[in-house]
Amino acid sequence: MHVKSLKVFCDVVARRSFSRAATDNDISQSGASQIVHHLEKRLGVKLIDRSKRPFVLTSEGEVYYEGCRKLVQKYYALQEEVRSLHQEVEGRVSVAAIYSVGLSYGRDLVDRFTRRHPKATVHIEHRHPDRVYEMVAEDRVDVGLISYAQSTRTVRAINWCEERMRLVCSPGHWLAQTKSIDLQDLNGLGIIGFDRDLRVRRKLDRELAERGVEVRVEMAFDNIDTIKRAIEVNAGVSLLPEPTVRGELQAGTFVSIPVEGLDLVRPLGIIHRRGVELGKTARRFVQLLQDTPSADDTDGCSRATGETVDPYASGKSGEGPGDVGSATVASTDGTERAKR
Secondary structure, eight states: OOHHHHHHHHHHHHHTOHHHHHHHTTSOHHHHHHHHHHHHHHHTSOOEETTSSSOEEOHHHHHHHHHHHHHHHHHHHHHHHHHTTSSOOEEEEEEEEOHHHHHHHHHHHHHHHHHHSTEEEEEEEEOOHHHHHHHHHTTSSSEEEEESOOOOSSEEEEEEEEEEEEEEEOTTSGGGGOSOEEGGGGTTOEEEEEOTTSHHHHHHHHHHHHTTOOOEEEEEESBHHHHHHHHHTTOOBEEEEGGGGHHHHHHTSSEEEOEETOOOEEEEEEEEETTOOOOHHHHHHHHHHHTOSOTTOOTTEEEOOSBOOOTTTTTOOOOOGGGOOOOOOSOTTSOOOOBO
């Protein structure tokens, strides 16, 4: 039995689509279907129930998929390791990132990595934070990039960097001419904020409250791009990660108001599936991430060190991805939104 056939089967399950798996493996959709059929015939059991839409794995298929996934992953990791003994790094690393992280860092990361490793490729997909966790947990991507990263039973989180939060507005806003304000001046200030179901909103509310500050959220959205559009039409001010508004600040369409005593940051993290050994290409990409940004705290972000607290390392419970909010270089669904 050829390992490529097992990989096609695993890709069909992971991608939840015969056509997408076929594209990933440079074969036709009918070819992918035939490979799965031949596996079923060889095993004498049905692996996929095609009578349901979308298709589902049978109980036999679930067992077979878990075993094949580990086997295929180990085979290609070994193959890459052996090839790289006398060659430069080559291969493909797949990444799922929340929208704001992908848009702020994606192009630069891809450019830097491919300059360093010309034979390697990087594929970045933009996804909602919950989907980033799912894709990593299901082994559909090598790593995920997300804000407020949390370790779960299937995913391990590592600190990456911290982004300074900035109070920004349009040049026409009355605060734009203010040289600086005190942190306590934010009390009662009407701002454009994040939806309550996003963890970034809850974290900001909590951290401001700890400093004796309570802002008044007049409008709330679930993504940075919409918040920025509201700022552009002079609808208000907002607290946003500096790298996400760097372009607007440089172009002069946004103004940053210094706030004395404001020391809020948005932490970013790297997540990967537990129990899965990353291939050499993916490991080199993670190494690049940990070298970025530079330690001199430029461009509104600084390197974070160490690992996130892992509640599962000692068997304790913790927050799962459902409680995490966020924020190739173009997303695979064709959108260019900066959703968190």
